[in-house]
Amino acid sequence: MTHYIVGLDLTDDSSYALSWAYKNLFNDSDLVTVVTVLPGWTAEADIDPVSPSKYTPEMIQDEALATERARNIVLEMEKTHTEKHVEAYFRVIHADRDPKEALCNVAVNLKGHTLVIGHGLNKNSGFGQWVLDHSRIPVVVVRPTHLEI
Template sequence: MKIMVAIDESDGSLYALQWALDHLFLHQTTSTPPPEEAEPSMITVVHVQPPFQMPYTAVPVGPVLFATPAVMDSVKKAQEESAAEVMSRATKICEQQRIKAETMVIRGNPKEIIVEAAEQMNVDLLVVGSRGLGQIKRAFLGSVSDYCVHHAKCPVLIVRPPKSSHK
């Protein structure tokens, strides 16, 4: 079974990865190897970096600002460092469970890229976390998990974060 887990910087997405590892993979407690005919499950962890977009307004309010090459390089470096940190955390979670994972960092619109990657990789299951946006925020901002459910050609599992214990 090919499983793809989409992650971002949120704790909810890393929780979804942990949940998938805990619930979708059989952990071998004995030293007996699995039967030859059994195909090992494979997990791919994908992080999508949104493209850098210059802020703009429809009506000029003051002087127009353009990003210099130095600013663009700085933003790109910060994105790369953020992606490396996210993937490091994800890899550590997989290693703790003794599960090898393939990792990928892709640039683009997360909603569309996740669905495209799942289709190109021919995954059997796509796992995404849920940030728990309310109905109004979801209507205006959209939801990656909602988009995946409606556009992916494979089953999609949305893992909601546990309710906080503090009230």
């Protein structure tokens, strides 16, 4: 059993990465933790999450949206790929630090074997390249199949 950590923001590229990984990378009985990093105020959010009683209404809404998106993708994959079953968990991290660093740290803290990210994850910030350069676990970068011309 392999434990995959999938970074999921609210872009189509990261949604595609989760779908692609389900179809092509995950095997029956693998463990998958889908992680979304959202803004927050705790410096150690990836280790010691913010107490839900301290969430702002915006944090609650963003967390619900991120979790619903991840669950819907996994449910759709389960319907179309009935030959395999992965154990999926969903985790939203509220961090005031750089989301790249928070994602890499949570992947290690959750004892992930492989981190999966979408090619377009925060394109303008160099997110993917930073994760490739700094992750302490192997990284799979999923590129969309369409060409941008």
